[in-house]
Amino acid sequence: MNDVILFDRDPRYIPRVAAVHDMCGYGKCSLTAAIPILSAAGCDVCPVPTALFSAHTRYSVFTFHDTTEILDGYLDAWRKENVDLDGVYSGFLGSAEQVAIIKRLYADYPHALRLVDPVMGDGGEIxxxxxxxxxxAMGTLVDGADVLMPNLTEASMLTGRTYPGQNIDNAEVNGIIDALLALGAKNVVLKGVDRQDGIIRNYVASATSGASGKQEIAHDKLPFMTHGTGDAFASALCGAVMAGRPLAESAHIAGEFVRHAMESTQFQPNHTERGVSFELNLDELTRLVRR
Known part of the structure; x- marks a missing residue:
């Protein structure tokens, strides 16, 4: 595929992005990641909190509050104040009814990029x-997505396939990507193929070129895993896209940002549960828009 630029950014302009995600009081994910990462990439982040958690769901004890009932009024207030948006970045949802909230944003802001991280599960588990x-309901957001960013668990759920594990060959990658494009995604970034060779691979493909024209984005794999890397990756990718970078380049930027953040994370207490510590690496994204 030819690397596509999805947002033509005036370097003097700060784009506004609705981040439709949950908020965790403890644990590095969702809005806790999206707000600082997108801000570092020069975006004005407009949070739409889909749920409030005391901590993310990897912890054995957490509180959960579904915010569905407040969201229509929340967006009504935006319209009354003539809030405008350049992008709608959606992730973790608190209920099936919240898909209608995202579709309302699409209707209210038809010119905004649709950046969909279909957060549903990982490692074969929901x-x-x-x-x-x-x-x-989450699957209905695929059709028309300017960028769809599933991991292999989520891609399997969206396409009705059995989860194949992380180690899949090129033919399986092509089959999954083509199935996602057939559902109406304009561009797909398939995350997290791990062939146990010390490399993590992400794949970028467009509807115009199909899976046969995909680009492979490879990164060195670190010898440990931690929570929240998917949210950090998706947020950094969205930030790079809104900074005017081409999509495949944005995927590379996001992957390297997460890898570098994980190198910092290993020295933090309780990092396996708490999640990826990206604070020391935000300057990588600031450099995308620094004049």
């Missing part, structure tokens, strides 16, 4: 608060 109804 997240604790997700229902079959929510997963089915």
């Amino acid at each position: 997240y604790a608060t997700y229902t079959p109804e929510l997963c089915e």
Whole structure:
């Protein structure tokens, strides 16, 4: 594929992005990641909190508050104040009904980029608060997505396939990507193929070129894993896209940002549960827009 630029940014302009995600009081994910990462990339982040958690769902004890009932009024207030948006970046949802909230944003801001991280699960498992109804509703956001960013678990759920594990060959990658494009995604970034060779691979493809024209983005794999890398990657990718960088380049920037952040993370207490510590690496994203 030819690397596509999705947002033509005036270097003097700060784009506004609605981040439709949950907020965790403890644990580095969702809005806790999206707000600082997108801000570092020069975006005005407009949070739409889909749920409030005391901590993310990898912890054995957490509180969960679904915010569905307040969101229509929340967006009504935006319209009354003539809030405008350049992008809608969606992630973790609190209920199936919240898909309608995202579609309302699409209707209210038809010119805004649709940046969809279909957060549903990882490692072949669905997240604790997700229902079959929510997963089915999430699938309706694929059609028309300017960028769809699933991991292999989520890609399998969206396409009705059995989760194949992380070690898949090129033919399986092509089959998954083409299936996602057939559902209406304009561009796909498939995350986290791990062939146990010390490399993590992400794949970028567009509807115009299909899976046969995909680009492979490879990064060195670190010898440990931690929570929140998917949210950090998606947020950094969205930030790079809104900085005017081409999509495949944005995926590379996001992957390197996460790798460098993980190198910092290993020295932090309780990092396996708490998540990726990206604070010391935010300057990588600031450099994308620094004049």
